[in-house]
Amino acid sequence: MSKTVKYSTAGLATLAAVAVSVPAHAEEYGILMKTLANPFWGAMGEGVEEGAKNAGVEYYLQAVESDQAAESQLNVCNTMLERKPVAMITAAINSTNLLPCLKKAQDQGIKVVDLDGNLDPEILAAESIDITFSIGSDNVKAGAQGAEFMVSQLGADAQGPVLVIEGLSGNITGQKRATGFADALKELAPGLEIVASLPGDWDRGKAANITNDILTRNPDLKGIFAANDGMALGAMESVFAAGKGDDVIIIGVDGNSDAVKSIKSGRLTASVAQLPYLVGKQALENVKMAVEGNDVEKQVIVPTLVLTQEVMEAGSEPMLEFVK
């Protein structure tokens, strides 16, 4: 029997080895991300860390295991409150999952920042949560920029079917990008018809399957707009496998490193690049100002940039510096 005890102790020792002790600090910034496994969130996390280092503040970054771990993110958020940070920079998984925690944070006088505009202002008002500011790209505009670029390539009087691959069902970011694209396309080139708008759940494989199916139905597909780069790359694989690589314009959103590589090699047509690194960096700079008692804008919009092979080869665009 005593052996059993020994085994249990051995197990605990292993756990102790996994854990890293972090001493307590007087003034800390808590940063709550989605998952760092996604290069977009990874880049934003790096930007926040860089901003924190530049500003010389202590920070504490946490992420959850996946883009869908809504409850687990709420639990991490509650745990974060125990450390009593002065400010919390949060990238909520959806518009509601963090609400109880944000409310508590507000009651404790912690400044709350909405990173990348995941919170819904109406819901925040209904819950009487007053966030310090929201920072991110304008996703509706990013979608519209995608449509503008597609029309610039095909012409305003182009005719034909177009596929839209939405994000995760229920995710506000994906919805904004998809509707931004659809509305702008309708206005700029009414002849281009969106034959399907389907949720790809941010999943590369799912986007590839959707594209296959739609290509079967509409072999003359003119363009694909995907609400993120991962899905655009998945769609691209299907398009090239079907031998239509030169006929279909494929546009993603984010400007992540995989997409940049693909655009450079002439496969993916374009990506409406968000500058997650810059978003993260500015978020920290602004929140530091707010903590020090200065006024900050309630809604900080970081611009987006249409990345194409041409733009990258020219290299004259100043914002290219922030494309990671």
Added chain:
Amino acid sequence: MTPTHASSTPGLWSRLQEKSIEQLHIRLESIVVLLGLITLMAILSPYFFSVSNFMNILLATSTIGVLAIAATFVLSSGGLDLSLGSVLGLSGVVGATFAVNLGMPTPVAVLATIGAGALAGLVNGFVITRGFVPAFIVTLGMLGIARGLALVISDGRVIYGLPEWMVFLGQGRPFGVPMPVIIFIVVAIIMHIVLAYTRYGRHTLSIGDNENAARTAGINVEFHRLTLYTLSGGLAGLAGLLFATRINSGDPTAGITYELTAITAAIIGGTNLFGGRGSILGTMIGALIMGVLQNGLNLLAVQSYYQQMAIGGVLVLAVFIDQYQQRQETKV
């Protein structure tokens, strides 16, 4: 439980061990591991040892804990329910639809939430016992059906804005204790009594131990299984209620892969994956071990990737200790 066959007088540890198994139906090792973990975390993090943090742990464990109760019942009868997480999501959406879109009063919406889960469980049980389809297949099918249905009903969107009294169930704090924690503990106590001390519980365990013997002994195995899957679905519905009211919305993507976490908690707590043994108190300790581990690692700012590794490690370790001990006991 097999009593120890030691020829000499048993030591204090083994006497305590036997007592805890007889009286409370739990193994002492799991309590030792839980207390050890708590001590370790308290040493490593200055934020760990506080009432509000323990409330956090219980709150974070409440949804998974209720699901783990369901998993314990089904597993200890030799069954399996893989649809728990999806049924949780479906129930929350059904409840939110009743309350928000149809404007039903809170009691109706609450019953609809739990009822939707129980109905999904009833369908599982019916196909398993009357259609002779293996539980693995049926509940795997339900995993897809319930998730899809949740997305269909909600049109893939989060249904926000539950009525005040429903939100109270998730966010209220009478005497400073979160409502989900109260509900979770009350349900756990009732279910512990049912499984450990009633005829229903004994039948459940004996079906899991030896189905044919149970049938010969006159237990209506098929009907009992049907009630077990319905119970499991109903508990998943309750978990869905806790989840939805906690975030004030019905989220169709809620609870993805929760069935696996629930099964993990049950097994860490000493439930036999192949039936015949299980206790709710044990499962609660299993769920708390995972909860403490996660909370502690969060406080220590350990990346979530390591947390998954740690929990995986604890699962294998728990079963290893269990098997090791059983080998020792059967050695004469």
